[in-house]
Amino acid sequence: MAENSIAKSWENYTKRFRHYLKLERSLSENSIEAYTRDVEKLANYISKNFPEKGPKELDLEHLRRFVNTLAQLEISDYTQARVISGIKAFYKYLMYEDEISEDPAQLLEAPKLGRKLPDTLSYQEIVQLLESINLGEPEGHRNRAILEMLYSSGLRVSELTELKKSQVFEDVGFLRVIGKGNKERLVPIGKDALRYLKIYEEEIRIHQSPVRGHEEYVFLNRRGKKLTRVMIFLIIKKTAEQAGINKNISPHTFRHSFATHLIEGGADLRAVQEMLGHESITTTEIYTHLDRDYLRQVLTDFHPRK
Incomplete structure (x- = not known):
C-alpha cells in the first residue's frame, strides 16, 4: 500500500507541475511534454531503486545516482543536460509551492557542453x-x-x-x-x-x-x-x-x-x-x-x- 501511495504522490506532483508549466510559465506543449518525460524518468528510477522515496524525500545524492545511470546508458551529454534541466525545473516548482524547504537539485551538475556557433550567411x-x-x-x-x-x-x-x-x-x-x-x-x-x-x-x-x-x-x-x-x-x-x-x-x-x-x-x-x-x-x-x-x-x- 505504501508503494502505491508513493506512486500516486509522484503522479500527483507531476500533474500539478504540468499545470504550472502551462498556466504560469506559458510553455509550449512540446516543452511541457519534455519536462514531464524528464520527471517520469526520475520517478521510474526512484521507484525501482528507492521505492520508499517520494519526490519530497529525495536529496542530492539520489539525484546524482539517477544522473549517473543516464551516463551509463550512453545517453549523449546534450540529452543528459536537457533531462537535468527538467529535474531542476521540477524542484524549483516544489520550492515555489513551499512543498520543500531546500532544493536538492540546486547543486546538481550537468555535463559541460561545447557551445556550437550557428551557421551564418554572409x-x-x-x-x-x-x-x-x-x-x-x-x-x-x-x-x-x-x-x-x-x-x-x-x-x-x-x-x-x-x-x-x-x-x-x-x-x-x-x-x-x-x-x-x-x-x-x-x-x-x-x-x-x-x-x-x-x-x-x-x-x-x-x-x-x-x-x-x-x-x-x-x-x-x-x-x-x-x-x-x-x-x-x-x-x-x-x-x-x-x-x-x-x-x-x-x-x-x-x-x-x-x-x-x-x-x-x-x-x-x-x-x-x-x-x-x-x-x-x-x-x-x-x-x-x-x-x-x-x-x-x-x-x-x-x-x-x-
Missing part, C-alpha cells in the same frame, strides 16, 4: 539567395517576401508561419510578433521586406481564396491555407540550390545571419536581444563570439603582420 550570400528567386513564378513574390522578412526581422520560423495581417504595421515599419511562451514583442521590418510584402499582398494574395479559418494569416499556400514550417524549409532548400549555395541552410540560418550582421555593424547587444526575443542576454552573447571570429579573420586577411 551579406553577399543573402543577396545571392534573394536574387535567385524567379519572380515570374506564381510563388516568386511570396517566397521573396518570406526570405526578406526572415532576414530583415530575425523571426523564428513559427513566428513567420503564425504571422497575421493584424500584426503587420506597414505605416510605422514594425511587426507585433508572438514568440515563445506567448510573449509579445515589437520587431522592426526593413524597407525591402516591406516592399516585397506589399507586392505579394496587393498583386498575389488578393487573388487567393483563403480556406475558412486561414483568412488572417499573411502567407498562404496554393490551396489557401497558412504555410507550414516544413514548407518554409523546402522553399529555403530549393532557393539555396538555385543560388548555388552549398551550405546547410534553414530558416534559423536567416535569424543567425540577422543577429550576426547587426553585431558586426556595431548594434547594441540589448537591442539585438530585444529584437530576437531572447529571455536572457547570455543567449544573445553567442553572437559576440561570432563577431570576434569575424574580427580575427579580418586581422588575418588584411593586417600586414597578421
Whole structure:
C-alpha cells in the first residue's frame, strides 16, 4: 500500500507541475511534454531503486545516482543536460509551492557542453539567395517576401508561419510578433521586406481564396491555407540550390545571419536581444563570439603582420 501511495504522490506532483508549466510559465506543449518525460524518468528510477522515496524525500545524492545511470546508458551529454534541466525545473516548482524547504537539485551538475556557433550567411550570400528567386513564378513574390522578412526581422520560423495581417504595421515599419511562451514583442521590418510584402499582398494574395479559418494569416499556400514550417524549409532548400549555395541552410540560418550582421555593424547587444526575443542576454552573447571570429579573420586577411 505504501508503494502505491508513493506512486500516486509522484503522479500527483507531476500533474500539478504540468499545470504550472502551462498556466504560469506559458510553455509550449512540446516543452511541457519534455519536462514531464524528464520527471517520469526520475520517478521510474526512484521507484525501482528507492521505492520508499517520494519526490519530497529525495536529496542530492539520489539525484546524482539517477544522473549517473543516464551516463551509463550512453545517453549523449546534450540529452543528459536537457533531462537535468527538467529535474531542476521540477524542484524549483516544489520550492515555489513551499512543498520543500531546500532544493536538492540546486547543486546538481550537468555535463559541460561545447557551445556550437550557428551557421551564418554572409551579406553577399543573402543577396545571392534573394536574387535567385524567379519572380515570374506564381510563388516568386511570396517566397521573396518570406526570405526578406526572415532576414530583415530575425523571426523564428513559427513566428513567420503564425504571422497575421493584424500584426503587420506597414505605416510605422514594425511587426507585433508572438514568440515563445506567448510573449509579445515589437520587431522592426526593413524597407525591402516591406516592399516585397506589399507586392505579394496587393498583386498575389488578393487573388487567393483563403480556406475558412486561414483568412488572417499573411502567407498562404496554393490551396489557401497558412504555410507550414516544413514548407518554409523546402522553399529555403530549393532557393539555396538555385543560388548555388552549398551550405546547410534553414530558416534559423536567416535569424543567425540577422543577429550576426547587426553585431558586426556595431548594434547594441540589448537591442539585438530585444529584437530576437531572447529571455536572457547570455543567449544573445553567442553572437559576440561570432563577431570576434569575424574580427580575427579580418586581422588575418588584411593586417600586414597578421
